[in-house]
Amino acid sequence: AQSVTQPDIHITVSEGASLELRCNYSYGATPYLFWYVQSPGQGLQLLLKYFSGDTLVQGIKGFEAEFKRSQSSFNLRKPSVHWSDAAEYFCAVSTGTASKLTFGTGTRLQVTL
Amino acid sequence: ETGVTQTPRHLVMGMTNKKSLKCEQHLGHNAMYWYKQSAKKPLELMFVYNFKEQTENNSVPSRFSPECPNSSHLFLHLHTLQPEDSALYLCASSQVGTSGNNEQFFGPGTRLTVL
Numbered sequence: 001a002q003s004v005t006q007p008d009i010h011i012t013v014s015e016g017a018s019l020e021l022r023c024n025y026s027y028g029a030t031p032y033l034f035w036y037v038q039s040p041g042q043g044l045q046l047l048l049k050y051f052s053g054d055t056l057v058q059g060i061k062g063f064e065a066e067f068k069r070s071q072s073s074f075n076l077r078k079p080s081v082h083w084s085d086a087a088e089y090f091c092a093v094s095t096g097t098a099s100k101l102t103f104g105t106g107t108r109l110q111v112t113l
Numbered sequence: 114e115t116g117v118t119q120t121p122r123h124l125v126m127g128m129t130n131k132k133s134l135k136c137e138q139h140l141g142h143n144a145m146y147w148y149k150q151s152a153k154k155p156l157e158l159m160f161v162y163n164f165k166e167q168t169e170n171n172s173v174p175s176r177f178s179p180e181c182p183n184s185s186h187l188f189l190h191l192h193t194l195q196p197e198d199s200a201l202y203l204c205a206s207s208q209v210g211t212s213g214n215n216e217q218f219f220g221p222g223t224r225l226t227v228l
Contacts, residue, residue, distance in 0.1 A: 032215065034216070036219075041222075041224070043119075043203055043222050045219070046216060049216060090156070094215040100158065100169065100215075101158070101215060101217055103155050103156040104155065105153075105155045106155070
């Protein structure tokens, strides 16, 4: 069965600083990978997704993520964080034609001014 | 209405009450999901419906009873809940096909408190 690990539970960055959130997955074949963001009291919003092709994918709100098969990773990055980016971020994996998404435990991002 | 809507947004109920959560998707999708989100735990998939048929039940206690009358509506009927069932309940929908593109769209959730 597939699994997702987000090793950082909580990260604090200064506004304007760069950001990288880590995500590692476990799955035997090429997975479908997603990053979602959740603001307090809200549902999850899709930031970006990887299915195939270019391993560097661009998403909304200036986020990007890079799929590295050799490291089984799909890390989320942003060059300059804004205070409004403070939220919880979830990495997820889906496989083949299955309708199931497996989520990581999430990383809470705090942005200091 | 657009996207995925959920009502009510907040619900407080006693352990002996019966209540229902409602989810509606306006995206023309063929699959709908219930998730439970508790503090400090990963999102827990509870139920999956494809084309109105339940395809997954992740060992959810029988005090949670889902209902999917059509591909746009999903209900979660609650009865004799326990305090540990207090959580954010999220509904999602997606278009499931052969491509494996299972991008799920989430509603805002119902914050449930069981007293």
